[in-house]
Structure formats: C-alpha cells, structure tokens
Amino acid sequence: MTLSLYDASVPVFASMMRNMRAWLDKAAAEKDEATLLEARLAPDMKPLPAQYQMASDSAKNALARLTGTDAPAMPDTEQSFAELRERCDKTIAYLTGFDAAALAGSETREVELRFPNGMGYRWAGAAYLTGFALPNFYFHATTAYAILRNAGVALGKPDFLQHLGMPTSPPSSA
Amino acid sequence: MTLSLYDASVPVFASMMRNMRAWLDKAAAEKDEATLLEARLAPDMKPLPAQYQMASDSAKNALARLTGTDAPAMPDTEQSFAELRERCDKTIAYLTGFDAAALAGSETREVELRFPNGMGYRWAGAAYLTGFALPNFYFHATTAYAILRNAGVALGKPDFLQHLGMPTSPPSSA
Numbered sequence: 001m002t003l004s005l006y007d008a009s010v011p012v013f014a015s016m017m018r019n020m021r022a023w024l025d026k027a028a029a030e031k032d033e034a035t036l037l038e039a040r041l042a043p044d045m046k047p048l049p050a051q052y053q054m055a056s057d058s059a060k061n062a063l064a065r066l067t068g069t070d071a072p073a074m075p076d077t078e079q080s081f082a083e084l085r086e087r088c089d090k091t092i093a094y095l096t097g098f099d100a101a102a103l104a105g106s107e108t109r110e111v112e113l114r115f116p117n118g119m120g121y122r123w124a125g126a127a128y129l130t131g132f133a134l135p136n137f138y139f140h141a142t143t144a145y146a147i148l149r150n151a152g153v154a155l156g157k158p159d160f161l162q163h164l165g166m167p168t169s170p171p172s173s174a
Numbered sequence: 175m176t177l178s179l180y181d182a183s184v185p186v187f188a189s190m191m192r193n194m195r196a197w198l199d200k201a202a203a204e205k206d207e208a209t210l211l212e213a214r215l216a217p218d219m220k221p222l223p224a225q226y227q228m229a230s231d232s233a234k235n236a237l238a239r240l241t242g243t244d245a246p247a248m249p250d251t252e253q254s255f256a257e258l259r260e261r262c263d264k265t266i267a268y269l270t271g272f273d274a275a276a277l278a279g280s281e282t283r284e285v286e287l288r289f290p291n292g293m294g295y296r297w298a299g300a301a302y303l304t305g306f307a308l309p310n311f312y313f314h315a316t317t318a319y320a321i322l323r324n325a326g327v328a329l330g331k332p333d334f335l336q337h338l339g340m341p342t343s344p345p346s347s348a
Contacts, residue, residue, distance in 0.1 A: 002176035002281060003300045012304055041215075042323045107176060126177045130186055131338045135312065139334055142316035149216045150324065160313055164305045 005066060005107055006100040009129055013059035014095045015163040016141050020052060021088040022162075023145065024081045027153045033081050039151045041143065048147050050076070052084050055140035056091040062133035063098055066106040066125050179240060179281055180274040183303060187233035188269045189337040190315050194226060195262035196336075197319065198255045201327045207255050213325045215317065222321050224250070226258050229314035230265040236307035237272055240280040240299050 027036055040047040046054070053076045064071035072094055078084050111128040114120035123131065142160075149155055201210055214221040220228070227250045238245035246268055252258050285302040288294035297305065319334055 002178055003182055003304065004176055007300065008177055008182060008304050012309075015305075016309070041320050042326070045323055126181065130177065130182050131189075132335065134308070135186075135190070135335060135338050138309065138312035139316050139319075139331070142313050143320060145313075146215050146317060146320040146324075149219055150320075152216070157313070161306065161309060164309050 004100060004103070005126060005129060006098070006103045009062060009066065009103070009133070010095050010098050012134070012164065013062065013137060014092050016137070017055070017059065017088050017092050017095070018163050019159060019161075020055060020141060020144060021085055021092075023148055023153070023155055023159060024085055024088075026155060026159070027148050027151075028081050030153055031151060036148065036151055036153075037079070037081075039147050041147055041150060045143070048144060049078050049084060051140045051144035051147065052087060053078065055137055055144065056087055058133060058137035058140060060091055060094055062129060062137070063095055065111045065133075066109060066129065067098065067102050068109060178274060178277070179300065179303060180272070180277045183236060183240065183277070183307070184269050184272050186308070186338065187236065187311060188266050190311070191229070191233065191262050191266050191269070192337050193333060193335075194229060194315060194318060195259055195266075197322055197327070197329055197333060198259055198262075200329060200333070201322050201325075202255050204327055205325060210322065210325055210327075211253070211255075213321050215321055215324060219317070222318060223252050223258060225314045225318035225321060226261060227252065229311055229318065230261055232307060232311035232314060234265055234268055236303060236311070237269055239285045239307075240283060240303065241272065241276050242283060 027033075036048055038047055053074070056074060060071040060074070063069075072090070074087060074090060078087050106125040109125040110122060111125055112120055112122045113132075121132075145155060145160055201207075210222055212221055227248070230248060234245040234248070237243075246264070248261060248264065252261050281298065281300040283299040284296060285299055286294055286296045287306075295306075316334075319329060323329055
C-alpha cells in the first residue's frame with residue numbers, strides 16, 4: 001500500500017513536461033506564435049510563457065528540495081516557442097538525472113519554503129510533494145493547456161494525459 | 175522513501191473538492207450564476223458544471239477502483255451552484271469514508287478502464303493513481319478554476335492550494 005516518492009515525482013513531472021513541449025508544436029502549426037506568447041486567461045493571470053516557467057520551477061524545485069540539493073538556475077527569460085522548448089528540455093534532463101536511490105529518505109526530509117518577508121512553510125517531504133509540489137505543478141500545466149485551448153489551439157485530453165502512465169497495450173477485448 | 179496510497183489520494187481529492195466548493199461561494203458573490211453555469215474556455219470544451227462532475231468522477235472512481243468496490247452513482251444532473259455544492263459534499267463524504275486500511279494492497283491491485291467500444295487500459299493501482307487518476311482530477315479542478323478566472327471571478331492561488339497540505343503554522347522567522 002505504498003508508492004515510492006520517485007514514482008510519484010520524477011516520471012510524473014518529466015512526462016508532463018514532454019506533453020507540454022508537444023503542445024507547443026501543435027500550437028505553432030495552427031496559430032500565430034507572437035499572439036500565443038501574450039495569451040492569458042484573465043488580466044491578472046500570467047501569460048503562457050510564465051505558466052511554462054512556473055511548471056518547470058515547481059518540478060525542479062520539488063526534486064531539489066526532496067533531495068536536499070540545489071536546482072539549476074533557469075532565469076525565466078524565454079520569449080519564443082524555441083526557448084520554451086529548450087526550457088522543457090533542460091527541465092526534463094535535470095529531472096531524469098535523479099534515480100530512485102537519490103530520493104532515499106525524502107519522505108521524511110524536512111522541506112521549507114521561505115518567502116522574502118521571512119514567513120514560510122515547513123513540511124515532511126511526502127506531504128510537501130502531495131500537498132504542494134504536485135498540485136502547484138498541475139495547476140500551471142493545466143493553465144498552459146487552458147490558455148492554448150482558449151486561444152483556439154486544437155488540443156484534446158489525450159495531449160494532456162499521454163506519456164503519463166497510459167499503458168501502451170490495452171487489455172484484450174475478450 | 176514511500177508514501178501511502180491513502181495519503182496520496184483521499185486527503186488530496188477531498189481537500190481539493192473542499193476548495194472547489196468554496197470557489198462557488200466566491201463566484202456567486204461576484205457574478206451571475208446563470209452566466210457562470212454556461213461558461214467554458216473553448217466551444218468544444220465542457221462548461222463549468224461538467225468540470226465539477228468530472229473532477230468528482232475522477233476522485234470517486236479512483237477510490238472505487240483502488241479498493242475494488244463500486245462508487246455511488248452520481249448522474250450529472252446538477253444545474254445550479256446549490257446542486258454543485260451538494261455534489262462536492264456527497265463526493266467528499268464518500269472519499270472520507272475510506273481509511274488507510276481500506277487501501278491495503280491497492281498499490282498492486284489491477285485497475286482496468288474499459289470503454290464502450292471494448293478497448294481499455296490496465297494498470298497496477300499505484301501507476302493508475304499517479305499516471306491517470308491524479309492528473310485527470312487536477313485537469314478538471316484546474317479547468318474549473320480557469321473557467322471562473324476567465325469569467326472574471328477574483329480567485330487566487332491560495333484558493334487553489336488551501337486545505338491541500340499547507341501547514342497551518344509557518345516556521346519561525348528566526
């Protein structure tokens with residue numbers, strides 16, 4: 001009745017970043033890139049590039065915090081689909097550099113988020129992953145998808161779920 | 175380095191359904207309910223009530239499949255915020271009726287999704303939860319949030335993350 005923190009993090013984050021990268025290819029084939037780069041769902045929500053950047057940050061910071069290491073800096077300078085693809089690739093390469101052994105002990109590792117004002121939050125690693133890192137990651141991944149759909153890009157649920165754990169062979173129809 | 179399937183499912187689903195219920199209260203105080211009930215992000219995406227219904231389905235079907243039991247039928251007839259709140263409440267009551275012992279063995283339990291055409295997918299329980307049930311649930315929860323934000327409702331990230339695992343007491347600022 002348990003799940004490894006590795007299985008609950010690295011393949012999940014990496015697969016969704018691969019999906020997010022693929023959405024850019026579909027979007028570029030259908031719509032004007034400059035328009036999509038400015039697209040957002042509400043005036044006080046961030047546009048598409050920031051959703052990619054925050055998904056990347058959520059994933060890489062989760063692995064860094066769970067392993068007690070430093071995540072590579074990625075300074076959020078992306079201004080084109082080519083640069084967003086590169087951000088996805090760098091994030092995926094970082095994530096998939098971890099193996100299950102690297103997450104040994106991460107369930108109980110203390111994770112602290114501290115904000116510039118000195119306040120912050122503290123969790124055990126497992127609670128941080130399920131209660132903050134994963135929902136925050138999915139928030140930004142889904143918001144990126146929602147921005148593209150709202151802008152008329154023809155994505156569908158399979159574009160969101162593919163690679164995530166869909167078995168390649170369906171059961172027999174017997 | 176492990177996480178219980180209970181911790182990765184019941185409190186996560188139930189907390190987000192509580193958040194989704196609270197979004198309805200904020201939305202009703204700000205905007206016209208009838209307009210919001212028709213709101214969607216794209217002509218070929220489902221409107222707000224369906225996003226609530228599919229989030230509910232994702233969560234209750236996950237627990238039913240992981241425990242090898244039947245989920246209560248909820249026939250997707252909701253046409254008002256009052257009925258959507260009731261749907262949230264029924265879903266939360268069902269989810270929180272499971273305890274950790276009910277998920278014993280669920281990591282390796284075979285889960286099968288079968289579509290009307292006879293095709294389908296088969297997973298071990300842990301892979302089903304991380305690779306299908308959770309991403310599908312977060313997809314619909316975030317899309318509901320995105321519809322409300324796109325319609326001008328003043329929600330913010332704390333409305334999405336609250337209850338999920340945010341510790342109530344921050345670390346000292348020492």
